Amino acid sequence: MAEDRSERVSWSEKRETRSPPSTFDRDTTRTGVDPRERFDREWPDCWADAAALLEWTEPYDELLDDDDAPFYRWFVGGRLNAAENCIDRHLEAGRKTQVALRWEGKRDEQRTYTYHDLHREVTAVAAGLRELGVEENDVVTLYLPTLPELPITMLACARIGALHNVVFAGFAPDALLERMSGTDSSALVTCDGAFRDGVAIDQKRKADAAMAELESTIPTIVVDRLGPANETQLGPDQYAYDELVDRFDGADVPPVPRNATDPLFHIHTSGTTGEPQRMTHATGGYLAGTAWTSRTVFDLSPGDTYWCTADLGWVTGHSYVVYGPLARGATVVLAEGSLRYPDRHRPWEIIERNGVEVFYTTPGVIRTFMKWGESFPAAHDRSSLRLLGTVGEPIGPDTWEWYYTHVGDERCPIVDTWWQTETGAVMLSTLPGVDEMKPGAVGPPLPGIDARVVDEDGRELPPGEPGYLTITKPWPSMLSPLESDRYWVLAEYWQQFSDRRADTWRYFTGDRAVVDEDGYVTIIGRADDVVTVGNRRLGTAELEAAITAVDGVTEAAAVAGSTGGDTDLYVFATIEQDRTDRDGLRGAITDAIVSRIGRFAEPAAVVFTPELPETHSGKTMYRVLETIVDDERLEDSEPLRNPEIVGELESLWTTE
Numbered sequence: 001m002a003e004d005r006s007e008r009v010s011w012s013e014k015r016e017t018r019s020p021p022s023t024f025d026r027d028t029t030r031t032g033v034d035p036r037e038r039f040d041r042e043w044p045d046c047w048a049d050a051a052a053l054l055e056w057t058e059p060y061d062e063l064l065d066d067d068d069a070p071f072y073r074w075f076v077g078g079r080l081n082a083a084e085n086c087i088d089r090h091l092e093a094g095r096k097t098q099v100a101l102r103w104e105g106k107r108d109e110q111r112t113y114t115y116h117d118l119h120r121e122v123t124a125v126a127a128g129l130r131e132l133g134v135e136e137n138d139v140v141t142l143y144l145p146t147l148p149e150l151p152i153t154m155l156a157c158a159r160i161g162a163l164h165n166v167v168f169a170g171f172a173p174d175a176l177l178e179r180m181s182g183t184d185s186s187a188l189v190t191c192d193g194a195f196r197d198g199v200a201i202d203q204k205r206k207a208d209a210a211m212a213e214l215e216s217t218i219p220t221i222v223v224d225r226l227g228p229a230n231e232t233q234l235g236p237d238q239y240a241y242d243e244l245v246d247r248f249d250g251a252d253v254p255p256v257p258r259n260a261t262d263p264l265f266h267i268h269t270s271g272t273t274g275e276p277q278r279m280t281h282a283t284g285g286y287l288a289g290t291a292w293t294s295r296t297v298f299d300l301s302p303g304d305t306y307w308c309t310a311d312l313g314w315v316t317g318h319s320y321v322v323y324g325p326l327a328r329g330a331t332v333v334l335a336e337g338s339l340r341y342p343d344r345h346r347p348w349e350i351i352e353r354n355g356v357e358v359f360y361t362t363p364g365v366i367r368t369f370m371k372w373g374e375s376f377p378a379a380h381d382r383s384s385l386r387l388l389g390t391v392g393e394p395i396g397p398d399t400w401e402w403y404y405t406h407v408g409d410e411r412c413p414i415v416d417t418w419w420q421t422e423t424g425a426v427m428l429s430t431l432p433g434v435d436e437m438k439p440g441a442v443g444p445p446l447p448g449i450d451a452r453v454v455d456e457d458g459r460e461l462p463p464g465e466p467g468y469l470t471i472t473k474p475w476p477s478m479l480s481p482l483e484s485d486r487y488w489v490l491a492e493y494w495q496q497f498s499d500r501r502a503d504t505w506r507y508f509t510g511d512r513a514v515v516d517e518d519g520y521v522t523i524i525g526r527a528d529d530v531v532t533v534g535n536r537r538l539g540t541a542e543l544e545a546a547i548t549a550v551d552g553v554t555e556a557a558a559v560a561g562s563t564g565g566d567t568d569l570y571v572f573a574t575i576e577q578d579r580t581d582r583d584g585l586r587g588a589i590t591d592a593i594v595s596r597i598g599r600f601a602e603p604a605a606v607v608f609t610p611e612l613p614e615t616h617s618g619k620t621m622y623r624v625l626e627t628i629v630d631d632e633r634l635e636d637s638e639p640l641r642n643p644e645i646v647g648e649l650e651s652l653w654t655t656e
């Protein structure tokens with residue numbers, strides 16, 4: 001497997017420095033004053049800059065309340081509505097006929113919504129949700145693929161002060177059920193199905209299966225994606241989206257003013273326990289953070305055309321497809337389906353046809369483009385592009401160079417943005433056109449962000465020494481757990497350090513990182529038992545629970561590895577001694593993952609081993625398995641209980 005392996009990002013390597021291209025001239029951050037220095041000096045008042053990008057129904061009277069640290073509260077006393085900030089105020093500012101959303105369907109369809117259209121449909125859906133009994137503070141689960149109806153429904157929830165809970169459409173019914181019941185949802189929005197490579201896939205059946213297990217039934221709204229050729233039966237308490245929109249077309253639903261500290265949405269992520277964890281973001285801080293970073297990191301001004309390839313089921317889709325860019329009044333491109341269907345020209349056609357100026361994707365996608373070859377981007381006009389972004393995993397210097405040269409024609413700065421579901425918005429990144437870039441390193445913390453690399457005890461480490469990435473000062477778009485989630489959020493993320501002022505808290509990101517002399521941070525990877533597959537963060541415990549539920553499997557470990565350019569999932573399992581039907585078990589393990597988690601998590605290989613490598617305390621040593629998957633040499637010093645298993649695993653892996 002070694003030949004085809006993608007590069008790995010080495011943290012100990014010295015980074016080359018690249019100056020920002022001088023042709024990048026739309027820089028909104030260039031003010032003549034170093035923003036980092038000013039934000040340091042004026043912290044926390046500097047964050048008034050972010051709040052000033054929003055329209056407030058009532059101004060806040062306290063910028064930062066730290067009485068209940070680390071449950072900080074931002075913009076206390078302020079009231080605003082997120083949908084009003086993303087739509088209504090643009091109408092008043094003369095952007096009624098400007099395109100807000102441009103959807104590129106899989107079947108060569110294009111749908112365009114001006115800010116006026118968006119306002120009309122969001123309002124109609126908001127009225128429809130109310131009709132079905134959804135009230136302020138209720139939760140609505142959205143289980144939709146990349147259709148315009150997804151951001152529209154998110155904004156409709158926000159308009160009436162309901163929280164949305166978007167569940168990735170690729171998840172299986174079990175995963176949907178868990179996320180729906182865990183948030184006590186009052187309604188579900190889904191669709192009849194989706195096309196995959198020309199074949200209609202049934203989405204509603206998955207939603208119905210989850211609904212059948214829910215303790216009490218809730219109303220379901222069904223979007224028609226498949227068209228009249230695929231008739232869908234609606235059961236009791238199920239409503240056609242189009243009929244609701246027709247019925248409430250032109251309805252007057254004034255945006256409900258929310259406290260800045262009121263929750264805007266839930267989203268699920270994976271933490272060290274591996275269970276899906278309910279994350280919550282507060283209206284004011286989150287919107288201020290996403291709007292501010294959309295401006296300073298993505299350089300978005302009203303009317304700019306922007307495309308982010310992220311699925312809306314993940315936080316990137318929330319912050320940088322919906323809230324940030326729409327709060328900035330940008331034109332957002334939304335592309336349904338795979339970038340390789342119907343052929344490999346599709347991404348470049350989308351950029352060319354829409355005149356995309358800012359493009360944001362992941363290293364995995366860029367590596368796929370690299371594999372396809374430079375002739376594809378070269379065949380299209382990309383002169384509209386002026387800024388490129390990447391997120392989700394470390395980008396190696398070679399991938400960075402390819403992106404810079406073959407996509408950006410050495411004209412476009414690249415922002416390598418580090419952040420998390422929990423942080424809500426970008427935390428570490430270069431400022432485009434201002435900062436030098438170092439391929440492979442994400443860059444320094446953004447203005448106002450205090451990131452430190454520390455050891456186990458929270459002591460700051462000098463440049464060059466790898467440790468835990470932590471954030472010391474609060475930031476506006478930070479996680480804002482519900483009262484009932486505070487206990488585990490505190491245990492999972494926060495540490496108070498005793499060697500300094502008693503009220504100083506550190507937020508532990510769960511990432512390992514190293515900082516250089518210039519303050520540029522290189523991300524090494526996750527420190528906890530979480531795997532990132534295709535840029536989706538999954539808890540190993542959740543995956544392993546699905547695997548060990550298979551009859552005959554005794555123990556399992558799931559790791560991510562990069563073979564062939566994409567990050568894939570690999571399973572190592574031990575089985576009962578008398579089991580000889582290995583192929584059957586392999587199939588059963590794959591089926592269990594597909595049915596409990598979803599097809600996107602299908603493992604690339606399942607390896608049976610007599611034992612898993614373990615520490616003396618009996619914890620699975622994931623690092624050993626990762627090293628094997630990545631065909632790397634193992635350090636001798638690994639403190640294993642059963643070091644003899646390593647050689648055996650290596651030979652099992654090669655014969656796999």
Ligand code: PRX
Pocket residue numbers: 269314315316390391392393394395416417418419420421422442509510511523525526532535536537
């Ligand atoms: O490990 C880091 C990695 O993705 C994790 C966050 O995952 P999630 O909450 O799903 O959000 C993904 C999109 C923000 C981080 O803890 N990560 C994110 N961005 C980068 C990154 N690793 C390296 N470089 C990045 N730019």
